[in-house]
Amino acid sequence: MKTEIGVAPDEALGCDKSTLLCRGDDKATLPREARLPINRCNLPAVALGSLSYQKSPTPLLLDGVAELHRNLFDRLYAAAPGARAGVFRDYLTVHFRLERPDEMGFTGLRKSRAKANYVRLIRGWSFDSDSRDGAVLKGWVESRFGLMPRYHGQPMFDPAGDAYRRYLEMRSHGLYGTSALEAQFDLVYGFCQLELALRHPGARHVTLYRGVNRMADHEILAKGAGGRHVILLNNLSSFTCSRERAGEFGDYILAVDVPLTKIFFHCGLLPGVLQGEDEFLVIGGVVDVTLSTL
Structure with a gap:
C-alpha cells in the first residue's frame, strides 16, 4: 500500500x-x-x-522555530491544501525581505549574494551538491542536527584537514551577504514536515x-x-x-x-x-x- x-x-x-x-x-x-x-x-x-x-x-523539532513563526504555521494549518505553498512563499518573501534587500540593511554595490535565497540554493544543490550552495545546505544540517558532512567534493574524515577547511570556506562565502539563509532553511524544513504530516497522516x-x-x-x-x-x-x-x-x-x-x-x-x-x-x-x-x- x-x-x-x-x-x-x-x-x-x-x-x-x-x-x-x-x-x-x-x-x-x-x-x-x-x-x-x-x-x-x-x-x-x-x-x-x-x-x-x-x-x-x-x-x-528545531529550537524556537515554531514559537518564533507561530503566525506562519497557524496560517498554513488554516489554508486550503492547494494554497499552502503560496502562503509559505509569501511569508518568506515578506519576512526576509527577499525582494527588498535594502530593507535588510544591504548597502553593497554587488547584489548577487543579497539575491541568494532558499529557492536558489535548493536549485543550486540539484545542479551540483558539492558546490558552494551545497556547502551551505550541508552546513545548515550540521548546525541544526549536529550531523557532520562526510563528503563535499572529497571525503572529509578529519575536521582539521584541508578538505574540511575548504568546505568551511565555501559555506561561509555562501552565507555572507544573504538574508539569514539558515533561518530560511529552518522554515523550509518546518513546512515540509507540516505538509508530509497533513498529506500522509499516520x-x-x-x-x-x-x-x-x-x-x-x-x-x-x-x-x-x-x-x-x-x-x-x-x-x-x-x-x-x-x-x-x-x-x-x-x-x-x-x-x-x-x-x-x-x-x-x-x-x-x-x-x-x-x-x-x-x-x-x-x-x-x-x-x-x-x-x-x-
Whole structure:
C-alpha cells in the first residue's frame, strides 16, 4: 500500500524491523567523528543519527522555530491544501525581505549574494551538491542536527584537514551577504514536515532509492545477507521515489526506508523549485539499506 510519494505504513515497509542488522551493536550508533556534541533540535545527534532512529522515528523539532513563526504555521494549518505553498512563499518573501534587500540593511554595490535565497540554493544543490550552495545546505544540517558532512567534493574524515577547511570556506562565502539563509532553511524544513504530516497522516517512512556505481564510495559499517548493508549517509543526500529513475544514475540501486522526519525537501513541496528526477533531499545518519542490481 503506497501513497502518491511512496509512503508506506510501518507494516508495509518491506523489511522485518526486528531483524535489522547490528541491532544493539555499536555499528548501529552514529560514529563519534560524524557528530557534534551539541545541536539545535530536540534530540542529540547520536540519537537522531542512529539505526534505532531509522526504525522508530520521532518528530524532530528545531529550537524556537515554531514559537518564533507561530503566525506562519497557524496560517498554513488554516489554508486550503492547494494554497499552502503560496502562503509559505509569501511569508518568506515578506519576512526576509527577499525582494527588498535594502530593507535588510544591504548597502553593497554587488547584489548577487543579497539575491541568494532558499529557492536558489535548493536549485543550486540539484545542479551540483558539492558546490558552494551545497556547502551551505550541508552546513545548515550540521548546525541544526549536529550531523557532520562526510563528503563535499572529497571525503572529509578529519575536521582539521584541508578538505574540511575548504568546505568551511565555501559555506561561509555562501552565507555572507544573504538574508539569514539558515533561518530560511529552518522554515523550509518546518513546512515540509507540516505538509508530509497533513498529506500522509499516520505514515512514518517512505521508500526511496539512490543509484550508485560503487559501494566503496559509501561508508559501510556492516554487511548482511541478501544485499543488506548498514551504511553512514552523508549529512544531506539526494534520493528519488522512482526506482527506475535511480537506475539512470548507477548500476546498483540502494533502497532505503527513510523516516519522514529526515526529509528536508522534496520535488512536490513547492512547484517549480525542483523539476524532474522526483528528487528528495534526505538528512543523513546510519541507515539499513538493500543493494540490488537493475
